[in-house]
Amino acid sequence: MTAQRRLRVPLGQRSYDLLIQPYGLDEAGALILPLMRSRRLVVVTDSHVEVTPHMARLLASLQAAGIDARPVVVPAGEASKAMGVLEGLLEEILSGGIDRKTAILAFGGGVVGDLAGFAAAILLRGLDFFQVPTSLLAQVDSGAGGKTGINSRQGKNLIGAFHQPLFVLVDPTVLEGLPPRELKAGYAELVKHAFIRDEALFAWLESHLGDFMAGDLDVRAEAIARSVKVKVEIVGRDEKETGDERALLNFGHTFAHAYEFLTGYGDRLLHGEAVALGMAKAFALSVRLGLCRGQDAGRCVAHLRAAGLPVQAADLGLTFAPEAVREAMGRDKKTEGNRLTFILSRGIGQAIVDRSVPAEALQAILGEP
Ligand SMILES: NC(=O)c1ccc[n+]([C@@H]2O[C@H](COP(=O)([O-])OP(=O)(O)OC[C@H]3O[C@@H](n4cnc5c(N)ncnc54)[C@H](O)[C@@H]3O)[C@@H](O)[C@H]2O)c1
Numbered sequence: 249m250t251a252q253r254r255l256r257v258p259l260g261q262r263s264y265d266l267l268i269q270p271y272g273l274d275e276a277g278a279l280i281l282p283l284m285r286s287r288r289l290v291v292v293t294d295s296h297v298e299v300t301p302h303m304a305r306l307l308a309s310l311q312a313a314g315i316d317a318r319p320v321v322v323p324a325g326e327a328s329k330a331m332g333v334l335e336g337l338l339e340e341i342l343s344g345g346i347d348r349k350t351a352i353l354a355f356g357g358g359v360v361g362d363l364a365g366f367a368a369a370i371l372l373r374g375l376d377f378f379q380v381p382t383s384l385l386a387q388v389d390s391g392a393g394g395k396t397g398i399n400s401r402q403g404k405n406l407i408g409a410f411h412q413p414l415f416v417l418v419d420p421t422v423l424e425g426l427p428p429r430e431l432k433a434g435y436a437e438l439v440k441h442a443f444i445r446d447e448a449l450f451a452w453l454e455s456h457l458g459d460f461m462a463g464d465l466d467v468r469a470e471a472i473a474r475s476v477k478v479k480v481e482i483v484g485r486d487e488k489e490t491g492d493e494r495a496l497l498n499f500g501h502t503f504a505h506a507y508e509f510l511t512g513y514g515d516r517l518l519h520g521e522a523v524a525l526g527m528a529k530a531f532a533l534s535v536r537l538g539l540c541r542g543q544d545a546g547r548c549v550a551h552l553r554a555a556g557l558p559v560q561a562a563d564l565g566l567t568f569a570p571e572a573v574r575e576a577m578g579r580d581k582k583t584e585g586n587r588l589t590f591i592l593s594r595g596i597g598q599a600i601v602d603r604s605v606p607a608e609a610l611q612a613i614l615g616e617p
C-alpha cells in the first residue's frame with residue numbers, strides 16, 4: 249500500500265492542494281466535484297494520452313461522480329503550443345457550449361497543461377481549472393505553479409498568463425506507458441529542483457535512481473513529492489516571478505529555451521532534454537566563474553548522464569552555433585534590455601540569479617561541446 253502525500257500551494261485566497269496519490273486517478277471525480285461550481289467539465293487531452301487506459305480511468309471516475317465531462321483532443325507534441333492550435337481549441341470548447349461555471353481539466357503532459365491552462369485563463373475571461381498531469385515532467389513541474397501559455401515564432405512561452413489551478417492530482421501509476429525518452433526528459437526537471445534548493449534530495453536521488461527508473465511506485469511517489477515541494481514553496485513566495493526567487497526554477501532554461509527555439513519546437517529536442525543540456529552549461533559557467541566547485545558540478549552532470557539524459561548537444565546529434573544561441577537567448581523573458589539573466593550554482597542546492605556574466609565567459613562555454 250502506498251501512502252498519499254498532500255502539499256499546499258500557499259497563495260492566499262488562491263491557495264490549493266496538490267495530492268500525490270498512487271491510483272488517485274480512479275477517485276478523480278470524487279476529489280474534484282466538491283471544488284466545482286457546476287457539473288460541467290471540459291477535459292483537454294492530447295492524441296496520445298486519449299488512447300491510453302488512463303483516459304478511460306479518468307472518464308469512468310468523472311462519470312461515477314456525476315460530472316458531465318466533454319473531452320477535447322489536441323495533437324500531441326510541442327508544436328501544439330501554437331496560436332493556430334489554441335484558436336482551434338478555444339472554438340471547439342465554445343462551440344460545445346460553456347458558461348462561467350464550466351471548468352477545464354488538463355489531462356496530459358506539460359503541453360496540454362500549458363495550452364488548456366491558457367484557454368481556461370482567457371475563455372469568458374477566466375474559467376476554473378484543474379490539472380491531472382500525466383507525464384513525469386508535468387507531475388513534478390508544469391502541473392503546479394500557474395504558468396500557462398504558448399510559443400511564439402519569436403521565442404518560447406512568450407504568450408501566456410498566470411492562471412492557477414484549483415487542485416492538482418498526481419497519480420504516479422499513470423506514468424506506466426509513458427515512453428522512456430519522455431520519462432527521462434521529465435527527470436531533468438525533477439532533479440532540477442534538487443540542484444536548486446535541496447542537496448539532501450539530490451543525495452537520495454543518487455541512491456534511488458535505479459529503482460525510480462525501474463518503476464518502483466513508492467520511490468516514484470516519494471521523488472515526485474520531494475521535488476515538487478521545492479517548486480511549491482518557491483511559487484508560494486514569488487508567484488509571478490516579480491522577485492528573483494521564482495526565477496531559480498529557470499535553472500538551465502536560459503540555454504534550454506534558446507536550444508528549443510533553434511530546433512523549431514519539434515521532436516528533435518524535448519523540453520526536458522533541452523533543460524538537461526542547459527543545466528550542464530549552467531554548471532560549466534558556474535565553475536568557470538569560480539562560483540561552484542568542479543567536483544560538485546561534475547557530480548550533478550554525472551547524475552544527468554546516469555539518468556540517460558544528454559549533457560552535450562552532440563549526444564542528440566545536434567550542433568548549435570554559439571552566435572545563434574547568444575542571439576536566441578536575447579528573446580528570453582528574463583532578459584532586461586541587452587542584459588541576459590542566468591541561473592547559476594554556488595553548489596548543490598544553492599542556485600542564484602546572475603545578471604552580470606561577462607561576455608567572454610559566456611562565449612567560452614558556448615564554444616565548448
Ligand atoms: N507551466 C510550467 O510551469 C512548465 C514547466 C515545465 C515545462 N513546461 C512546458 O511543458 C512542456 C513539456 O511537457 P512534457 O514533457 O510533459 O511534454 P508533452 O506534454 O508533449 O508530453 C510528452 C509526451 O508524452 C505523452 N504522454 C503524456 N503522458 C503520457 C502517459 N501517461 N502515457 C503515455 N504517453 C503520455 C504526450 O502525449 C507527449 O507525446 C513544454 O512545452 C514546456 O515548456 C511548462
Ligand SMILES: O=C(O)C(=O)C[C@@H](O)[C@H](O)[C@H](O)COP(=O)(O)O
Pocket residue numbers: 389393395404405437494495497498501581
Ligand atoms: O514554473 C516556473 O517558474 C519555471 O520556470 C518552470 C520551468 O521548468 C518551465 O519550463 C517554465 O515554463 C518556464 O517558464 P518561462 O517563464 O521561462 O517561460
Ligand SMILES: [Zn+2]
Pocket residue numbers: 389437501519523
Ligand atoms: Zn522547464
